Each structure stands twice: as structure tokens, then as C-alpha cells.
Amino acid sequence: MKLYCIGIGPGGVEQMTLRAVRALERCDCVAGYGLYLDLIDELIEGKETIETGMTREVDRCIAARDAARDGKTVAVVSSGDAGVYGMASLLFEVCADDPAIEIEVIPGVTAACAGGAVLGAPLTDDFVCVSLSDLLTPWAVIEKRLRCAAAGDLCIALYNPGSRTRTAHLRRACDILLESLPPSTVCGIVRNIGRTGERVALTTLDGLRDRPVDMLTTVFIGNSRTHAINGRMVTSRGYRGI
């Protein structure tokens, strides 16, 4: 029994790897959040789909497992990478009691990399990815991680910086970082990475706190090596002799 867990990258088919495209072509049945299935509709036409809402991830993985047990070749798709805030770990947990199910994870381009490329090169020094969603991680843990990131002079990619119900999280995160980082720290925002309506903006940590953001936005906060070059956000790796 074979279950694929596929990261489709940030946008449409062009941003998938060839390996991901070929795996999807082999599948009879594709499970995923509706928005992500729409991005790859040309590849899944005629296939059975398992769609559940944004907060029904457990149901989705159980349905995919059961379809695999029924003999179907099934893919669970995540946007970006399948491992980074994606479905892969949940799929391993849901199938833990059934080692006969072989799970193949096919990686994809995560928003830190895809959004970083739109901005320039903000994550070229050591960096951390932190999700501001406190649905599955207590806010106190998120706060601690932000403080650790600032203390370590790490570049930061913030996933899930806000939603309809979490409107103040980015401001709270900025205020924590501003306790130790300069207000002039170079920051970037990308929305709808690699999709229709892509938007990009450079700002500062001070300016970031009042920016509207949602689940389609990824936020980048530079470190001491980050600067703006010709409108792009660039973190130096430290090469000499340039």
C-alpha cells in the first residue's frame, strides 16, 4: 500500500518539481485543502478527490489512509513543502499502527524559500521558521521562540502571521522582537507567493507591526547582516573581496 505526501510548492504546476508531478500522475485519489487542489487542477482532472476544510486535517489524513487500504494509490498534498507545517507528520501519526502502508514524502519549495526569492535573498544567514498560529502551539512557546531568534541574531520567516481571528499576533510578535532588535531592522512581506495577485513590500520592524497580514502572507525579518539593495532584501553571507 502506497501513500504519497506531496509538497506542491507555493503556486501552480510550474512551481512543482518534476518528481512531484510524476507522483501525482500515478495517483487515483488526491486529498487536500480545496484551495491547494485548485492550484493543480490541470494535474488531477478525473481523479477522485478528498477535500476537507482548513481545520479538518486529521479527518483528511484518515480518509487518505482508508483509501490506501482500499487499494488506491493516494496522494495527500500540502502547499509549499510537505514537512514544513504540512501534512507529512500527521500522516505518519495516523498510519503509525499500520506499517504495511509505505509513506513516500515528496518535498516541495516552502514559503520561506519561495517568498525569500521574491524579496531577494533574506535567509542567506542562519534562520528560523516560526508559525504565529497558536491553534496547536501555546502562545507562550511562540513568544519564547521569538526571543530566542532575536538573541541568536537569526533571520526569521514567520508563517501564518495572521488570520481573521488572529489580527494582533504580528503586532505582538514585533513588540517582542523590538525589545532587543533595532526598529530599523529590514523586513519584508510577501502575499500570494507565486500565485495570481502576488504582492511584495519591504519595510522595517517598526513599520511591520501595523501591516495587515493573513494566512496567505509570509513575513521576513532580517538580522544584523540584512540590508536593502536596489529595493531587494538581502542578507549577506559574509564573503569578502566583493
Place this chain on the structure above:
Amino acid sequence: MKLYCIGIGPGGVEQMTLRAVRALERCDCVAGYGLYLDLIDELIEGKETIETGMTREVDRCIAARDAARDGKTVAVVSSGDAGVYGMASLLFEVCADDPAIEIEVIPGVTAACAGGAVLGAPLTDDFVCVSLSDLLTPWAVIEKRLRCAAAGDLCIALYNPGSRTRTAHLRRACDILLESLPPSTVCGIVRNIGRTGERVALTTLDGLRDRPVDMLTTVFIGNSRTHAINGRMVTSRGYRGI
């Protein structure tokens, strides 16, 4: 004038995005480290190449810029993602005085994602990427970042964990982490990700310190949510009701 900076992913053409393949096809001239050019030789046959050694990155970017100024369509390729320890930021720096050169960064699958997929799903909680190479970053900064990662209960992906001349860096990193993390912390090692000779192993933080590693190895250190499931390394995202 157009300069592409392309992340080719971990291995051969199958692990590139379609967008990266198409950009490479448009180029007259391709600059990169020889090992990476070999991985994509089928795509660059007949094109001019700029090859420099592993530590000649500045020369390589300058040569690419000059080829673009000569009117060629040039790509600088990095393995993995172009931004994560890749060539993109250096390219922006080298071209800083020439805003007429348009740099398009095309992201790829970085080793944290590609190696994570081989292991299972080690980076599903918040995580940090740290390079153990102290050629461009002082070791004291690397140590500080490792301590911050441990303090923040972050999962860790270690890039460049060792080389012929840096044989003790992984052991030193493990000893720092062992000051605060349990010796039983689940860890994983992947070598030659997505290439011929791919090797994968699960171990513990205690066991990791004596493992041989090199520049082709990526190391993963779990957090308090990481466990082994049927031989795979899995970090729980915290979903209930499984």
C-alpha cells in the same frame, strides 16, 4: 540585462521545479560549482559554463555578472535553494552598483526539506537552519545560535556539519546541545540527498556526536515533540484526535 539565480534542488533534473528547468533552457551561459553542474548536465549541454572551485564564489558571481553585461542570458546555479546558503545574496552584492541588471531568483528545494522528506517529517514544528561552517561566521556566533535553538525547543537542521578540515565541529555542536537537551533526543542523518548513494540513519543526540559527516551530509535534531515512528523521524504538529 537578465541574471537568473537558480536553486536546482538536492539532486538531478527530476528534483528541479518546472520553472527552474525552463529558465535554464533560456540561458546561454551557466555558472556553478562543478559538482552541481554535473547533476544537471543533460540541461546545459552545449551551453557556455563558468566553473570555479568551492571557495571561489565571489569570482564566480563576478564572471556571471560580466557575462550578463556582455549581453548573454546567464544563470548562476546553487544546489538546494538559491537563497539558503546559496549564491543569491552574493549576486545581489556583486551587482549592487548596476541596477540595470535584473536578477530573478528561482527558488528550489533546500536540504532541510529534501533530507527531512527522506527521514520522514522532522521539521513540522518551528525549526532553525544553522550552518556549522565557520569560514564565514565566527564559531562563537554558531555556538550562541545552537544554545538559542535548544532554549527555544526548536527543531534543528545542520548544514555543512563537517569537512576534511572541520572534523570536530559536529561533536562540539552536540556537546553544546547536550548541556540542555536529553541524550535520547531523536536525530537523523542524510547523506547525498536525492542523489546516487543516498544514505539515511536515525540516531540519538548522544549517538550523533561520534558520527562521521561531511559537506554532503545534512543533520537533523528533533525537539520535545519528535519521536521515531516505524523507523521514520517525525515531529508532531500537535493535532488532537488522532
